[in-house]
Amino acid sequence: MTNTDWITDILLVLVVFRQLREGRLDHKTFLIPLGIVAFVASHYLDSIPTGGNDLVLIGTLVAIGAALGVAGGVFTRIRSAGGHLLIKAGAISAVLWVLGMGARMGFQVWVDHGGADDVARFSLAHDITSSQAWVAAFVLMALTEVVTRVATIFVRSRLVAREQPVKAAARPVPSLDRVA
Numbered sequence: 001m002t003n004t005d006w007i008t009d010i011l012l013v014l015v016v017f018r019q020l021r022e023g024r025l026d027h028k029t030f031l032i033p034l035g036i037v038a039f040v041a042s043h044y045l046d047s048i049p050t051g052g053n054d055l056v057l058i059g060t061l062v063a064i065g066a067a068l069g070v071a072g073g074v075f076t077r078i079r080s081a082g083g084h085l086l087i088k089a090g091a092i093s094a095v096l097w098v099l100g101m102g103a104r105m106g107f108q109v110w111v112d113h114g115g116a117d118d119v120a121r122f123s124l125a126h127d128i129t130s131s132q133a134w135v136a137a138f139v140l141m142a143l144t145e146v147v148t149r150v151a152t153i154f155v156r157s158r159l160v161a162r163e164q165p166v167k168a169a170a171r172p173v174p175s176l177d178r179v180a
Helices: 003-018 027-044 054-074 091-125 131-170
Strands: 076-081 084-089
Touching (some): 003 027, 003 091, 054 076, 084 131
């Protein structure tokens, strides 16, 4: 793993740790993680191999990324206070995020420190055609996890924002007419 790999992986983990403390939901909530994965995708995703079972590998990891992202977004608390939306990642959301990011980091470290032969044997046995298939699978997994988490948070924030006027209007209005 290069220094850039470590920095981008750590930044993605810190995105959720930053949200463990409740803060205002704003553009940075969406733009920072999307910017990081856009950077990663532009630097690591040269091509998407389609030979052999490459697409099965990619599809499997993308599906895992989507499940982690949606679950992470669902377990992130969003509430309205003082006319602003506030966000706080719950423990489950943080664990899921670290699990996804940590799995990718762990795989990279393992491959760099003795696991490359095992991956090569697995790839050969399962008709995965190149190391680029693994790169594409893990990059697309990260991209999918981030995008689905951010999208889930966005949709949930719109629902919370929409509920606020309804709750206020649903409260009974005190009557000033005291005719008996």
